[in-house]
Amino acid sequence: MPLKLSYFGDTSVPVEVEGLTPDWACDKSPAEIERFEIFEGNRKRPLAEMFRVSGSATDRCFEWEGNLAGVHWIGAGMQTGEMHVHGPVGRHVGSGLRGGAIQIHGDAGDWAGAELHGGLLHIHGSAAQMVGAAYRGAPKGMTGGMILVDGDAGDEVGAAMRRGLIAVGGSAGDLVGFNMIAGTVLVFGDCGIRAGANMRRGTVGLFGAARPTLLPTFRFATTIRPHVVNVLLRTVAAQGVKFDQRLLEEEFDIYHGDAVSVGRGELLLRQVEVAV
Amino acid sequence: MADPSPTPQTLKLGRVAVVDTFAEAFPIKAARLIITADSQQWADTAATVLCGNATSVIACDIEAAIERKIPANETPDGRPGTAVLAFAFTVDGLAKALQNRVGQCVLTCPTTACYNGLFDCPKEKQIRIGGGIRYFGDGFQRSKKLGDRRYWRIPVMDGEFTCEDYFGTVTGVAGGNLLIGGTSGTAALRATEAAVAAMRSCRDVALPFPGGIVRSGSKVGSKYPKLKASTNDAYCPTLRGDVATELPKDCRAVYEIVLDGLSFDAVQQAMRAGLHAAAAQPNVVMITAGNYGGRLGKHHFHLRDLL
Structure with missing residues (x-):
């Protein structure tokens, strides 16, 4: 029986639940969990003042309910276990995740999966800016694991990511893979400008129907179907992300760059504009 | 490959004599x-x-x-x-x-x-x-x-x-084997081919010899000191009369199947499939297995367990 956390808070300031993870709660009684200190703005509150707590955390499974759009840092730093969130969530969901799985059945705010190190963050709705990105001033973003966004994502998806896989089922904003060190970002919808800007290594797949305008610092290499792309696409499909099945057969135009950086990155584009 | 015991008993699988012996295999x-x-x-x-x-x-x-x-x-x-x-x-x-x-x-x-x-x-x-x-x-x-x-x-x-x-x-098992004798070279080969087909339908096993079949079964050692293995004279029809043969009177050819697998169970299951497939073929007079008296490997596949 999972631990159920039903949000009934009514506040216009941010609520932060950093540290409330299955790893912490698995050996705690419901009363102890209710006393867990969360922040409402800069004030500490016991969890029970804003969440109704029921069930048990012994099986390391959390169920979150309610309009959590103003609740931030859900699942941040989690190492094991499972979380299911029914409703929208705020910023920093799954930030620094190291293991386990977080399923968001709703939209997520900025910095979803920022600096994620392992495990799975699956957002079944859309995500805002900076998915899997590095925090300002940090040298690296995501370093492992997988972030899946069934809907759209905002700007700077995978900024400075070092390893791991991000897949966006819908469209993405500007600067996909900005400052990317390595890793993989796949965008199955259209994307904004300056994809891969300053990327060193890694792979950005831009599979939208509209072919994006690339920076002039990317050089065309060839048209081919790298076998490893099959592995990536099948992995994403196995997790339930929907995309145009023709991608499983198509060849891609490969561009290498960004020449203003190391230049070992690659952009994969659909060979021709496709009708959707 | 065999180091035959002096008085092997035989069992029956249909019309075919199955020697009451075992294949000896080793970890790999x-x-x-x-x-x-x-x-x-x-x-x-x-x-x-x-x-x-x-x-x-x-x-x-x-x-x-x-x-x-x-x-x-x-x-x-x-x-x-x-x-x-x-x-x-x-x-x-x-x-x-x-x-x-x-x-x-x-x-x-x-x-x-x-x-x-x-x-x-x-x-x-x-x-x-x-x-x-x-x-x-x-x-x-x-x-x-x-x-x-x-x-x-x-x-x-x-x-x-x-x-x-x-x-x-993984630590698998190497050296599972069957020897299939027929009244002619063609009969022995057809039966062995049937056994190979049955064994290849099993999972987690591989038959490394050409077409899965060995015609040059070997025994350990040789009169030549440098050789680690030499022809298994007891099963060579042309040497009948020159050596202590293991061949029944009407056996004119023998083929061996050697198989390796990822586990004891996988090898045993494949050997069982092969044994039954070979025994169902015409003009098969003998099925046996090679061993070294238990000195080579810890895995013993007794043919009586496969009937």
Whole structure:
């Protein structure tokens, strides 16, 4: 029986639940969990003042309910276990995740999966800016694991990511893979400008129907179907992300760059504009 | 291969005499490679070449054979595949041989890729293959890590060769065997072919000899000190009268099947399938197995358990 956390808070300031993870709660009684200190703005509150707590955390499974759009840092730093969130969530969901799985059945705010190190963050709705990105001033973003966004994502998806896989089922904003060190970002919808800007290594797949305008610092290499792309696409499909099945057969135009950086990155584009 | 006991008892499977003896097998390190390509033909070609000169660890660096074809929807990259099982005495020996063979036989073959086929293996028992041959990329190689699996992408003239970094190993079983005797060479061969077909339908086993069949069964040692193995004279029909033969009167040819597997159960199941398939063929007069009196290996497959 999972631990159920039903949000009934009514506040216009941010609520932060950093540290409330299955790893912490698995050996705690419901009363102890209710006393867990969360922040409402800069004030500490016991969890029970804003969440109704029921069930048990012994099986390391959390169920979150309610309009959590103003609740931030859900699942941040989690190492094991499972979380299911029914409703929208705020910023920093799954930030620094190291293991386990977080399923968001709703939209997520900025910095979803920022600096994620392992495990799975699956957002079944859309995500805002900076998915899997590095925090300002940090040298690296995501370093492992997988972030899946069934809907759209905002700007700077995978900024400075070092390893791991991000897949966006819908469209993405500007600067996909900005400052990317390595890793993989796949965008199955259209994307904004300056994809891969300053990327060193890694792979950005831009599979939208509209072919994006690339920076002039990317050089065309060839048209081919790298076998490893099959592995990536099948992995994403196995997790339930929907995309145009023709991608499983198509060849891609490969561009290498960004020449203003190391230049070992690659952009994969659909060979021709496709009708959707 | 056999060191026959002086008075073997026989059992019956249908009309066929089955010698009440056992096949003796020994532990060995094993790996499974999944070779994919744009077509089944090219996957098979790469697998066949990789398995060349890999019949017996008596004189080859590994024993290897195609295990089965894998449909496209079951392979990592969604293309037709061929599974190869490879066996060697040590994990290091297996790694060295497979690095060489994948580098020379799969990397070179059009459209292929090579993936690990044994999972849940502790890190210290894994062998590095892709990571060993990646240097062929001369600095242009790239890797892609997905979960705990790393894939090396080596640029080649038709695009990229993708090879997984680490491959799992298990301690398998080598040396399972059956000897099938017939009233003629043709009868013995047909029965052995039927047995091979039945055994190849089983999972987790490989038959490393040509077509799965050995005509030159061997015994340990020789009159020539340098030879580790020599012809199994007790089963050579042309030597009847010169040596203490093990052949029934009406037996004119014997073929042996040697099989390796990932587990005792896999080898036993395949031997059972082969034994029954061979016994169902006409003009088979004897089925037996090779052993060394229990001195060689700890795995004993008693034919009476397979009836």
